[in-house]
Amino acid sequence: xxxxxxxxxxxxxxxxxxxxxxxxxxxxxxxxxxxxxxxxxxxxxxxxxxxxxxxxxxxxxxxxxxxxxxxxxxxxxxxxxxxxxxxxxxxxxxxxxxxxxxxxxxxxxxxxxxxxxxxxxxxxxxxxxxxxxxxxxxxxxxxxxxxxxxxxxxxxxxxxxxxxxxxxxxxxxxxxxxxxxxxxxxxxxxxxxxxxxxxxxxxxxxxxxxxxxxxxxxxxxxxxxxxxxxxxxxxxxxxxxxxxxxxxxxxxxxxxxxxxxxxxxxxxxxxxxxxxxxxxxxxxxxxxxxxxxxxxxxxxxxxxxxxxxxxxxxxxxxxxxxxxxxxx
Amino acid sequence: xxxxxxxxxxxxxxxxxxxxxxxxxxxxxxxxxxxxxxxxxxxxxxxxxxxxxxxxxxxxxxxxxxxxxxxxxxxxxxxxxxxxxxxxxxxxxxxxxxxxxxxxxxxxxxxxxxxxxxxxxxxxxxxxxxxxxxxxxxxxxxxxxxxxxxxxxxxxxxxxxxxxxxxxxxxxxxxxxxxxxxxxxxxxxxxxxxxxxxxxxxxxxxxxxxxxxxxxxxxxxxxxxxxxxxxxxxxxxxxxxxxxxxxxxxxxxxxxxxxxxxxxxxxxxxxxxxxxxxxxxxxxxxxxxxxxxxxxxxxxxxxxxxxxxxxxxxxxxxxxxxxxxxxxxxxxxxxxxxxxxxxxxxxxxxxx
Numbered sequence: 094x095x096x097x098x099x100x101x102x103x104x105x106x107x108x109x110x111x112x113x114x115x116x117x118x119x120x121x122x123x124x125x126x127x128x129x130x131x132x133x134x135x136x137x138x139x140x141x142x143x144x145x146x147x148x149x150x151x152x153x154x155x156x157x158x159x160x161x162x163x164x165x166x167x168x169x170x171x172x173x174x175x176x177x178x179x180x181x182x183x184x185x186x187x188x189x190x191x192x193x194x195x196x197x198x199x200x201x202x203x204x205x206x207x208x209x210x211x212x213x214x215x216x217x218x219x220x221x222x223x224x225x226x227x228x229x230x231x232x233x234x235x236x237x238x239x240x241x242x243x244x245x246x247x248x249x250x251x252x253x254x255x256x257x258x259x260x261x262x263x264x265x266x267x268x269x270x271x272x273x274x275x276x277x278x279x280x281x282x283x284x285x286x287x288x289x290x291x292x293x294x295x296x297x298x299x300x301x302x303x304x305x306x307x308x309x310x311x312x313x314x315x316x317x318x319x320x321x322x323x324x325x326x327x328x329x330x331x332x333x334x335x336x337x338x339x340x341x342x343x344x345x346x347x348x349x350x351x352x353x354x355x356x357x358x359x360x361x362x363x364x365x366x367x368x369x370x371x372x373x374x375x376x377x378x379x380x381x382x383x384x385x386x387x388x389x390x391x392x393x394x395x396x397x398x399x400x401x402x403x404x405x406x407x408x409x410x411x412x413x414x415x416x417x418x419x420x421x
Numbered sequence: 422x423x424x425x426x427x428x429x430x431x432x433x434x435x436x437x438x439x440x441x442x443x444x445x446x447x448x449x450x451x452x453x454x455x456x457x458x459x460x461x462x463x464x465x466x467x468x469x470x471x472x473x474x475x476x477x478x479x480x481x482x483x484x485x486x487x488x489x490x491x492x493x494x495x496x497x498x499x500x501x502x503x504x505x506x507x508x509x510x511x512x513x514x515x516x517x518x519x520x521x522x523x524x525x526x527x528x529x530x531x532x533x534x535x536x537x538x539x540x541x542x543x544x545x546x547x548x549x550x551x552x553x554x555x556x557x558x559x560x561x562x563x564x565x566x567x568x569x570x571x572x573x574x575x576x577x578x579x580x581x582x583x584x585x586x587x588x589x590x591x592x593x594x595x596x597x598x599x600x601x602x603x604x605x606x607x608x609x610x611x612x613x614x615x616x617x618x619x620x621x622x623x624x625x626x627x628x629x630x631x632x633x634x635x636x637x638x639x640x641x642x643x644x645x646x647x648x649x650x651x652x653x654x655x656x657x658x659x660x661x662x663x664x665x666x667x668x669x670x671x672x673x674x675x676x677x678x679x680x681x682x683x684x685x686x687x688x689x690x691x692x693x694x695x696x697x698x699x700x701x702x703x704x705x706x707x708x709x710x711x712x713x714x715x716x717x718x719x720x721x722x723x724x725x726x727x728x729x730x731x732x733x734x735x736x737x738x739x740x741x742x743x744x745x746x747x748x749x750x751x752x753x754x755x756x757x758x759x760x761x762x763x764x765x766x767x768x769x770x771x772x773x
Contacts, residue, residue, distance in 0.1 A: 240637035241650050243579055243666045245684055247691060290764060292631040292654055294662050299575055299686065301662050303654045305764070309635035313652040313666055315577055317686050326693065330579065330666075330680065332650065334590065334637060337581070337674035343682065343693050410631070410765050421765060 095119035095184075095375045096158045098144070098151060100174055101165035102126040102135040105188065109163055110139040112368040118375035122158040125151050148174055152181040161211075161378060164188060167258040168265050172197045175212070179204045184211040186374045190274050190398070191391035193266045195417075198395050202388030213374045213384035214391035216278040220373070221366040223340035224279070227331055230338050231283060237335030239284050242312035244276060247326040250298075250319050268300045268316065269293065269402035270395065276302055276314035277401070278386070278394040283331055284310050290412045290421075291397055295405035302401050324359060424735040431494035431518070432456040433485065433509050434501035435473035436466040436601065441523050441550050442498045444723040446477060450731045451496070456481045457488035458501070459509075465601055466501070485509075489516050495734075496521060503605060507532035510547070514539040519546040519734060524613045525605070526747040530755050530770055533748040537772060540744045546733050548740035549747035552614050552696075553621040554725040561683055561694045562622045571689025573623050575662040578615035582679035583713070585672045586639040586649065598641050606647035607669045608634060609754055615665050616750045617742055618683055618696075619657075626749050627663060629656040631766040632757030638671050653757040656766075672711055748772065 097113055099106060102124050113121040125144035126132035136143035144151045152159065161184035164174045172192035178185045185205065191214045192198040205212035218224055230236055258264040265271040273293075281287065288304040295301075298319030304312040320326075329340040346357040370386075377384035400411035400418035411418040430453045432442040445451040456474040458466060460483040467483065474481035482488045497513035499506060500523035507527045510520045520540060526549050527533045540547040552558065565573055587602075588594045620626065634648035642649045650670065655663030681696035700715045708714070726741060733740045749769070756767040 238637075240635060240670075241652065241666060241668060243652075245577060247686070292766065294654060294656065296574070296660070296662070299662055301575075301654055301664055303631055303633065303652060303664075305633045309637060311633035311635065311650070311652045313654065313664055315575070315662075315664065315684075317575065317691070319688075320686065320691050321689065326691070328682075328684075328693075330581070332581065332637075332668060332670050332674060335671075335673075337670055337680075339680065343695065408766065412764070 095160050095378055096122040097161050097163055098123040098125055098159040099135070099163045099165060100125045100148065102128070102131040103165070106135050106165055107138070108364060108367050109165060109371070110135055111364065112371045114139060115368050116372055116375065118372055118379070119161070123151060148177045149181070152178065152183060160184060161186065161374070168271060169193055169258070169263070172201050175201045176204055179208055179210050179212070182208060182210060184374070184378050186213045186215060186371070188215045189391065190266055190270050190395055191388065192395070193270060195392055195395040195399055198388070198392045202392055205388055211374070211377045211384055212388040213377065214386055214388065215370060216275060216386045216390065216394070217363075217366050217370055218275050218279045219282055219386060220369040221340075222362045224329065225369070227329065227338040227340050228283065230336075231331065231333065235336055236331060236333030236338060238308070239310050239331060239333050241310065241330070241332040242280055242283055242314070243330040243332075244279065244314045245326065245328040246276065246315070247317040247320050249325065250321060267402060268295055268297070268318065269398045269405065272316045272318060273300055273302055273314070273401055274391075274394045274398050276316060277397045278390060280304055280312040280314065281390070281393060284312060286310065287393065288312070288397065288413060290410050291401045291404055292410045293401040293405040295402075304397075324361060326359070425495060427452045428495040428734060429454045429492060430496045430498055431488060431492055432473060432477070433497050433499045433513060434458045434462065434466060434505070435469045436462070436502050437500045437523050439469075439473050439476065439500070440723070441500045441521065442473060442477070444727050445498065448724070448727050451727070453477050453479055454492040454494055455479045455488055457485050458483055459505070460484055462501075469601075485512060489518070494518055499523060503528050503610070507535050510536050511539040514543045514545050514547070517543060517545065521548045521550060521730065523550050525610050525754075526613065526751050528605070528609065530748070530752045533751040534772060537744045537748050546730075546740050547744035547747070548730050548733070549613065549742040549744070551617045551726070551742045552722070553617055553741055554722045554729070555696055556719050556722075557694045557696050557698050558618055558621060558683070561685060561692055564692060565622055565685060565687070570685060570687030570691055573661055573685060573687050575686040576619050576623055577664045577684040578618055578666075579680060579682040580611065580615040580665065580667040581670050581674070582611065582668075582681065583672060584669065586669055587641045589638060589671075590636070590640050590643055592640065596640060602641065604645040604647060606634065606642070606758075607649050608632075608651040608653070608667055608757065609647070611669075612665070612667060612754045613747070613750050615667060616753055619663055620742075620746055620750070622683065622685065623657075623661065625658040625661055627655040627657050627753045627769050629766050629768055630654070630753055630756040630760055632761040634758065634761040638669065651757065651761070655753070745772070
């Protein structure tokens, strides 16, 4: 069993702890947070030790128990915590984005490569059960050559106060870095090709990213983060030359009648995805191989996210180069 | 002047589709009186026209001026090849006829401008045939207008539809391209429907477009350099974000007649609407892969569009999709196609 330390016990921590509890490959040993109550609450629920304080002391004091660290803190601390864990010889699973910039992410990737540690980034969409089926059909050749990827992802309003870190682009990286890296990574995964250009439109809680590819393929992805939804909404269509696949909540709604308009209920697949992601991380450690979502994948997504942010800010199209982008 | 008890309708060409003129066949306020076309039309076009005339039980008379003089129609229904749309519609408007026109309005913005100018100069009504009377689209519009999702902030339409277009790109099979295949791209021809949904639901126009196109499926599209799939990002009035994904993606590539969906995001909620619903699923032994399993239940869609036209003709009000609105859709498609060629966003042109 891989012993885990979960650093950051705020939003998302309960899902990660539940995934660890359900896993046969890893277990949560330490719940760490700068907020003592957050750490102790999660530690109690997960039957783990709580830790409050700096990462170095955690890794020193729990050297035997903890082989890997999950970084679940605000975005602006991901890279530093990941680097500290890597320096201490721990494997690292980092919530996306790996860092606030592609360059900073690349430094984490390089450091992980120097040590004998596995670095994985939580591009969770790759592990959602519906998306796994789409990718499986694609990999089996059932869909032929990808031609168009269309996705919609809507999220509830961030529950935190307006002054929280997710509302501060300096700490979150803004919508392109914080959320759209998911869509970009998904496009890289499914189209199997780096785009040549990106056109983006963004508002504080709405984002649209349009990717074009040398092969003629195209991707158009929308994200909304400001909706008063009971749960999220997700829709993906992958159109290939031989077939198409639709991973789509609208196809999968159940109805609830409670006297007024019927309500649509969508089965939440997120818990399965988080668990599959954690198991992949644990397997990669055990098998001494690169995780299926690597640091290089995260850097690639961030490079394109930076281009998307520039496109959105300027209204121009970002032509991607080997190392960055130019606006045209 | 009082409205006639029945508006006389002259079908001007059935080269493209017969469903537009046939929508008037049994309507109590219309009487289809004849079919006509330019004598110079291709042989296969005359054959289509003769068939339509037989289906309607009316005469087919090549020579438009003579047919107008003979039948004294109030309305012309134009369903020719797109390249002749402007010529026929302008000719009808100049003769004082109201015009109902099949998609696409025109291949070029300049052609659309000539129609706008002609119908406004003549003071006649113009209807660009559309699908805005689909029940799901009407429902979306009503929900938005009722403020159910607050102020609209984004609209996204996915419009993937059925029917193949000949052999696939990588196929070795020989292909004979039929005479009536008109070398038009799918965004160019079908884009009117989803773009009209956006206009209808939100009442807003696109200002700037970024497009990507590809001939991904069918050899005839690739050989003629036209698109079978396209993605379009739109900057719309009032800061609304719009987008459209459209494609003729091949018979096997969708569950039914097509995957046609509208997503609207507002300040207080959001909608996801499946355009073909309500529908009924019918499964039978012996169905072929081409047979649609799901069938729309609403058979009054075209009828409602014609009813609305009656109202516009009787009152002098706007039709469901006017010449100016149609022209803006043509301009939006043109901007998206230009963007796809240049790799840069393009402004949607406004009338001069």
